[in-house]
Amino acid sequence: MESGLILMNTISTHPGVDPALVPKRTLHTGARMPAIGLGTFGSDHVTAAEIAAAVIGAAAVGYRHFDCASVYRNEDRIGAALRELITGGIPREQLWITSKLWNDKHSEADVIPAFRQSLADLQLDYLDMYLVHWPFPNFHPPGCDVSSRSPDARPYIHENYMKTWRQLEKLVDLGLVRHIGTSNMTIPKLKLLLPDARIKPAVNEMEMHPHLQQTELFEFVRANGIEPIAYSPIGSPGRPERDRTPEDTVDIEDPVIAGIAQRLGVHPAVVCVKWAGQRGATPIPFSVNPRNYLANLLGVVGPPLSEADMAAIAGIDKNCRLIKGQVFLWKQDQTWEDLWDLDGVIKQ
Numbered sequence: 453m454e455s456g457l458i459l460m461n462t463i464s465t466h467p468g469v470d471p472a473l474v475p476k477r478t479l480h481t482g483a484r485m486p487a488i489g490l491g492t493f494g495s496d497h498v499t500a501a502e503i504a505a506a507v508i509g510a511a512a513v514g515y516r517h518f519d520c521a522s523v524y525r526n527e528d529r530i531g532a533a534l535r536e537l538i539t540g541g542i543p544r545e546q547l548w549i550t551s552k553l554w555n556d557k558h559s560e561a562d563v564i565p566a567f568r569q570s571l572a573d574l575q576l577d578y579l580d581m582y583l584v585h586w587p588f589p590n591f592h593p594p595g596c597d598v599s600s601r602s603p604d605a606r607p608y609i610h611e612n613y614m615k616t617w618r619q620l621e622k623l624v625d626l627g628l629v630r631h632i633g634t635s636n637m638t639i640p641k642l643k644l645l646l647p648d649a650r651i652k653p654a655v656n657e658m659e660m661h662p663h664l665q666q667t668e669l670f671e672f673v674r675a676n677g678i679e680p681i682a683y684s685p686i687g688s689p690g691r692p693e694r695d696r697t698p699e700d701t702v703d704i705e706d707p708v709i710a711g712i713a714q715r716l717g718v719h720p721a722v723v724c725v726k727w728a729g730q731r732g733a734t735p736i737p738f739s740v741n742p743r744n745y746l747a748n749l750l751g752v753v754g755p756p757l758s759e760a761d762m763a764a765i766a767g768i769d770k771n772c773r774l775i776k777g778q779v780f781l782w783k784q785d786q787t788w789e790d791l792w793d794l795d796g797v798i799k800q
């Protein structure tokens with residue numbers, strides 16, 4: 453444990469990290485986003501109450517960035533936690549709150565009301581960031597099987613995505629959100645969006661962990677002034693059963709990760725989080741365990757991995773996508789790869 457970084461937090465007696473010491477990413481607007489956030493998706497087995505408690509606990513140890521989404525169905529509980537933090541003395545400007553537009557709210561008339569619902573649930577009067585959660589307007593019932601297909605499901609249609617994006621731009625114009633961004637986008641889709649966006653995406657949230665490094669996309673977004681946010685940075689060991697396939701590999705059991713962890717005296721999860729942050733991404737690990745979320749924060753603030761460790765981790769990419777998105781497919785005879793434009797062409 454990096455004991456030099458353990459400070460007394462001003463709002464509680466918990467040991468933690470001074471939020472001022474947490475590295476920041478400077479976005480294209482000049483705003484500075486904490487370079488680690490707490491994920492809030494309970495993977496169907498962690499309750500909203502536990503996650504809200506983790507938000508309070510994580511803030512007490514120095515987190516200021518929280519990654520939310522309406523589809524996580526806990527924004528109202530998180531909102532109560534945020535209210536408690538703000539009334540307890542954390543200035544609103546110190547918090548970085550992201551939410552996401554769900555796939556059934558892409559149509560022009562639905563975007564702003566959906567945003568306002570998240571804003572009300574989160575008990576805030578502006579958000580720091582609002583993302584289009586997936587580039588497909590395809591709805592599926594919560595918890596459904598991966599073979600489930602909506603009869604209304606469609607491929608990516610750029611003209612329609614731009615109609616959604618214009619509404620996000622309007623939210624910026626209205627002063628309701630400071631930044632807008634994308635999630636689960638590919639290079640071909642971003643190449644269409646970038647020239648058409650009046651307000652460019654500040655971030656792209658993408659699956660990223662040592663076994664899915666997505667180096668080409670990572671470099672593309674950074675070259676275009678977009679900050680990469682690494683979701684499932686630990687390899688989502690608690691993800692729902694429906695999101696598992698026999699081919700999936702386990703980052704935290706990789707001998708390279710486990711070996712570095714053993715040498716440093718940390719859990720392999722912390723090595724994954726450190727790697728993401730040191731690589732230049734903003735990891736958003738989920739945890740409701742105080743020891744774990746503090747260890748992850750210390751991982752990003754503490755001493756860097758050696759160049760040899762970074763090189764060893766660069767060598768273990770297995771291109772193993774865990775969040776495949778099968779439920780967003782629009783035809784029966786497709787495979788999940790069709791969502792990800794692997795040959796550089798957007799599938800229709």
Ligand SMILES: NC(=O)c1ccc[n+]([C@@H]2O[C@H](COP(=O)([O-])OP(=O)(O)OC[C@H]3O[C@@H](n4cnc5c(N)ncnc54)[C@H](OP(=O)(O)O)[C@@H]3O)[C@@H](O)[C@H]2O)c1
Pocket residue numbers: 490491492493494495519520585635636657658682683684685686687688689690691719721722736737738739740741743744745747748775
């Ligand atoms: N944009 C998108 O489409 C999208 C998709 C997926 C996820 N996300 C976001 O990314 C966040 C993180 O992804 P994720 O939840 O899939 O998975 P993750 O962060 O890779 O893994 C979370 C799991 O790791 C465990 N863990 C965390 N820190 C640990 C530590 N230091 N030692 C041991 N175990 C540890 C947690 O258990 P404990 O609670 O017991 O610590 C939890 O089971 C989500 O919560 C969500 O906010 C976004």
